[in-house]
Amino acid sequence: METAIITTGAKGGDANIRLARETADRLGFPYVPRGRVSLSLLCQQHGAGAALVAKNSELVLGTPAGELFFHPSMAHLRLKNLRQGKPDHLVEALDLAPGMSVLDCTLGLGSDAIVAAAVAGETGRVTGLEASPLIFAVVRHGLAHFSGDNPAICQAMRRVRALWADYHEYLAAQPDKSVDAVYFDPMFRHPFLESASMNPLRFAADSRPVSEAAIAGACRVARRRVVLKESSHSTEFSRLGFSSFVGGRYSKLRYGVISL
Ligand SMILES: C[S@@+](CC[C@H](N)C(=O)[O-])C[C@H]1O[C@@H](n2cnc3c(N)ncnc32)[C@H](O)[C@@H]1O
Numbered sequence: 001m002e003t004a005i006i007t008t009g010a011k012g013g014d015a016n017i018r019l020a021r022e023t024a025d026r027l028g029f030p031y032v033p034r035g036r037v038s039l040s041l042l043c044q045q046h047g048a049g050a051a052l053v054a055k056n057s058e059l060v061l062g063t064p065a066g067e068l069f070f071h072p073s074m075a076h077l078r079l080k081n082l083r084q085g086k087p088d089h090l091v092e093a094l095d096l097a098p099g100m101s102v103l104d105c106t107l108g109l110g111s112d113a114i115v116a117a118a119v120a121g122e123t124g125r126v127t128g129l130e131a132s133p134l135i136f137a138v139v140r141h142g143l144a145h146f147s148g149d150n151p152a153i154c155q156a157m158r159r160v161r162a163l164w165a166d167y168h169e170y171l172a173a174q175p176d177k178s179v180d181a182v183y184f185d186p187m188f189r190h191p192f193l194e195s196a197s198m199n200p201l202r203f204a205a206d207s208r209p210v211s212e213a214a215i216a217g218a219c220r221v222a223r224r225r226v227v228l229k230e231s232s233h234s235t236e237f238s239r240l241g242f243s244s245f246v247g248g249r250y251s252k253l254r255y256g257v258i259s260l
Contacts, residue, residue, distance in 0.1 A: 009034070061200065079152070088115065090255060103182045184218070219258060
């Protein structure tokens with residue numbers, strides 16, 4: 001795991017200091033008062049690879065690969081397309097409908113979880129697991145506090161239950177057939193498909209491959225479907241037992257589906 005410090009932006013401010021301190025307590029990283037030095041010098045002084053920064057009442061992760069911050073723009077676009085009657089491959093792969101429960105084992109920046117929460121609606125339930133404490137902190141805070149001009153998206157964000165957890169341990173503790181669908185969107189084995197904007201995420205993310213044991217655990221915990229997203233020609237699908245797919249024929253991405 002990356003070493004990190006938690007601090008505020010240069011302007012400080014009581015609310016940001018409080019947010020930085022609370023986050024440091026929750027995650028077990030040191031809180032370091034910002035003072036008048038640059039973030040890179042502060043990291044250097046404390047032997048840290050990254051800094052989680054509370055500024056403008058948001059949490060932003062500063063990494064050598066750039067800043068990681070929460071923004072639901074992708075979910076926004078996908079939900080707009082859904083409203084216009086266009087298909088969404090994840091919704092199709094999960095066979096998602098109002099009232100369903102989904103366990104998103106790889107929360108990341110939360111776009112898929114927000115789309116799932118919007119479609120599952122108020123009677124549905126979406127839980128998102130994130131193993132990286134730094135990504136978890138940014139996204140949990142964003143899901144809870146981001147406000148925009150689209151109330152439906154904000155409500156969907158608030159309904160995502162974000163947990164700092166490793167999916168292996170979480171799955172092992174769940175009863176059989178306790179959610180409708182379990183979803184994995186791991187860091188790609190071959191990251192050439194990912195854009196440069198993914199670099200800060202890649203810096204902090206847990207990049208281990210999905211294990212066969214995790215898929216077996218997901219098949220035990222899910223009632224209806226287990227879904228894996230990967231690049232279209234990935235050998236991960238066959239390694240992990242996925243032989244049925246959703247995804248455009250010419251798309252770079254595919255969703256492997258196990259129907260239970
Ligand atoms: C490609 S991102 C997911 C993106 C996400 N679907 C979205 O819409 O933003 C993969 C995420 O899964 C997390 N992850 C990887 N292994 C994990 C594990 N064993 N338990 C929980 N999270 C994990 C990584 O840290 C990373 O944040």
